[in-house]
Amino acid sequence: MVLVLPNFDRSLGFVLADITRLTRKEFDRRVRPLHLTRAQWLFLYYAARQPGCTQAELADAMQMQKITVGRQAARLLRAGWIVRSDHAEDRRAYRLHLSAKAERIVAQLAEIATQLREDYLRGLPTARRTALLNDLLHIKANLQRMELAAKKTSRVHESI
Numbered sequence: 001m002v003l004v005l006p007n008f009d010r011s012l013g014f015v016l017a018d019i020t021r022l023t024r025k026e027f028d029r030r031v032r033p034l035h036l037t038r039a040q041w042l043f044l045y046y047a048a049r050q051p052g053c054t055q056a057e058l059a060d061a062m063q064m065q066k067i068t069v070g071r072q073a074a075r076l077l078r079a080g081w082i083v084r085s086d087h088a089e090d091r092r093a094y095r096l097h098l099s100a101k102a103e104r105i106v107a108q109l110a111e112i113a114t115q116l117r118e119d120y121l122r123g124l125p126t127a128r129r130t131a132l133l134n135d136l137l138h139i140k141a142n143l144q145r146m147e148l149a150a151k152k153t154s155r156v157h158e159s160i
Contacts, residue, residue: 023120030112034105040081041109043072044098047082048106052095081105084113 008014028038036044046062047053053061059069076082081102084094095129098106119127 023116026120027113027116030116031109036105039072041075041105043069043076043082044102044106045109047096047098048103051097052085054090054093054095056093058096076102106109 024038024135031041034041042062042076046058050057050061055069055073056066058073061067062069073082073084080099083097083099085097087093087095124132
């Protein structure tokens with residue numbers, strides 16, 4: 001029997017994984033002068049997307065363990081990158097906010113990301129860029145629906 005493998009070079013999953021890896025590697029190279037680790041800039045990026053979030057909410061968004069995010073938050077707090085405020089409903093939790101210093105860095109990260117995006121999309125007309133993004137968002141929505149359906153099914157089986 002001859003095993004016939006799919007053409008992985010044309011497989012959407014492999015292409016997306018390669019694009020993600022190559023983009024992350026190039027972004028890391030471009031932000032190196034800012035002297036931030038990937039963990040630091042990812043934390044700041046996610047915190048900027050969810051101002052006032054708790055560490056637990058941030059851990060969920062980043063798909064990381066709460067203890068890992070808690071340690072990173074403590075380091076960034078000591079370094080002056082974030083500030084904490086009391087949570088109105090939960091005395092055990094804090095709300096996380098970027099410091100002015102971090103806001104400036106996040107603005108630089110956004111500029112670098114915009115330039116990188118322009119560089120890797122070079123040669124694609126605006127209409128094709130828009131169509132590509134719309135198609136990817138459609139795929140993302142399909143996957144989110146599948147995830148939600150799986151969670152609902154899992155809850156039903158757990159309650160039986």
